[in-house]
Amino acid sequence: MSNESNCRYDAFISHVPEGDWSKIAPLRILSFDIECAGRKGIFPEASVDPVIQIANMVTKQGMWHVIDFFVVLNFL
Secondary structure (H helix, E strand, O other): OOOOOOOOHHHOOOOOOOHHHHOOOOOEEEEEEEEEOOOOOOOOOOOOOOEEEEEEEEEEOOOOOEEEEEEEOOOO
């Protein structure tokens, strides 16, 4: 199964931005932060430094509510 697709650039239809075409779906941003038990002064390496925490945050354009999710790993 291939994830590749082909589409001719001259096959696209550009609609005038009016009515339903003037609206866009709210943008959602998903951010990740991975914390490692790294060595002082050295950038963490996957083969040496264990991951101790993974966090993500979802924000939706125009909303004040933020969805947070944290995973704390017990590596000791």
